[in-house]
Amino acid sequence: xxERAATYAEVFAVREYRHLFxxxxxxxxxxxxxxxxxxxxxxxxxxxAALAATAYASSYLAWLTGGPLLSGLADRFPRxxxxxxxxLARAALVPVAALPGLPAPALVTLLFAVNLMRPPFVxxxxxxxxxxxxxxxxxxxxxxxxxxxxxxxxxxxxxxxxLVAVLSLRGALLVDAGTFGVSALLIAVGVRARPxxxxxxxxxxxxxxxGLRVIVADPRLRAYVLVLWTASAFTYAAEGxxxxxxxxxxxxxxxxxxxxxxxxxxxxxxxxxxTRFCPPAARxxxxxxxxxxxxxVLTAAWLVPTxxxxxxxxxxxxxxxxxxxxxxxxxxxAVPAQFRGRAFGVAITGLSGxxxxxxxxxxxxxxxxxxxxxIGFSGLAxxxxxxxxxxLWRRATAPATFDDPVEQGRTTPNADxxxxxxxxxxx
Numbered sequence: 001x002x003e004r005a006a007t008y009a010e011v012f013a014v015r016e017y018r019h020l021f022x023x024x025x026x027x028x029x030x031x032x033x034x035x036x037x038x039x040x041x042x043x044x045x046x047x048x049a050a051l052a053a054t055a056y057a058s059s060y061l062a063w064l065t066g067g068p069l070l071s072g073l074a075d076r077f078p079r080x081x082x083x084x085x086x087x088l089a090r091a092a093l094v095p096v097a098a099l100p101g102l103p104a105p106a107l108v109t110l111l112f113a114v115n116l117m118r119p120p121f122v123x124x125x126x127x128x129x130x131x132x133x134x135x136x137x138x139x140x141x142x143x144x145x146x147x148x149x150x151x152x153x154x155x156x157x158x159x160x161x162x163l164v165a166v167l168s169l170r171g172a173l174l175v176d177a178g179t180f181g182v183s184a185l186l187i188a189v190g191v192r193a194r195p196x197x198x199x200x201x202x203x204x205x206x207x208x209x210x211g212l213r214v215i216v217a218d219p220r221l222r223a224y225v226l227v228l229w230t231a232s233a234f235t236y237a238a239e240g241x242x243x244x245x246x247x248x249x250x251x252x253x254x255x256x257x258x259x260x261x262x263x264x265x266x267x268x269x270x271x272x273x274x275t276r277f278c279p280p281a282a283r284x285x286x287x288x289x290x291x292x293x294x295x296x297v298l299t300a301a302w303l304v305p306t307x308x309x310x311x312x313x314x315x316x317x318x319x320x321x322x323x324x325x326x327x328x329x330x331x332x333x334a335v336p337a338q339f340r341g342r343a344f345g346v347a348i349t350g351l352s353g354x355x356x357x358x359x360x361x362x363x364x365x366x367x368x369x370x371x372x373x374x375i376g377f378s379g380l381a382x383x384x385x386x387x388x389x390x391x392l393w394r395r396a397t398a399p400a401t402f403d404d405p406v407e408q409g410r411t412t413p414n415a416d417x418x419x420x421x422x423x424x425x426x427x
Contacts, residue, residue: 019190071345211342234382240359266318295382302376
């Protein structure tokens, strides 16, 4: 593994990544706009907060129900084709919500169908990136994607509201559909066509193999996923308590916005620090300590500090959560190429499910105890749980397992492969 971190310029020098990155931002913005606009459309049509919340939460439900199944499409068909089809399907479905007189249950169902396109899109993109970027450029690109996702998450809500105010609900939906259409065009123009992953010759790699089976069979992948799921569940349980936390401090909607923005802002800063200023060889050693810190720093909320200290704690937890960036790169390299889509689908589905469940449990607890108490306990429990995984992590990630490249998870460079060209534009 190279001791020098790749630069952002070296990452964006890869033409295919530039197109994938732009398409990713557009699709992510489209997902945000769809969720916000349709949820608001449902609420204005029915006055039902429950239906509006169901519409907004459909993205989580889509991952839980469709993630394990649909993400496998990224391993059965050419990944570029999967990306384009998912974007075109969303571009076609979203304008249907703009039809006048569409009942609220139909809108909720439509939004769920749109969100079902996200698991195969995310899985196909994650599985394609190791073939597009080599060496530390792959790890740094994961950081760039994560940082931009945090920014889009914060900005998406404001942009969605502004578009509704300027263009009307249905006009915003048409703009939303356009983001998916342009994303599909960028991928079609800028990403090289590759064949579908070749099926392995061994019986263990048959078509019946699931992403979960691939993860369970490899001690490294088990360790990667357990650390990610455990740390994220306990850390992001706090995200569901921002409204009661703001109320505890006598704040309103503006305070909720500040609290929600703190962790993504911290995550963006942590991502820059890890990918630009931390040597590649040091990143794997920082994963477990940062995972424990991400949850553990929230323990101080138990002391009911001032609001600004709470914001600092949330930002610090977000910064430490950047451990997921090098962890994602290790995971992508360790999974056999023909199973990447399914494995990423299982990892993300489990992550979404556990985060959602943790938020619900934290909300139930906050009905009985102050939000600061619940957040503090969740942070302490999360740090203990992550540290308890230490022996498993050390056994599974002994120095020999960090040899680069991991042969089973990478393709062999050749004259036609993008990994053969170390520098410059790949056309």
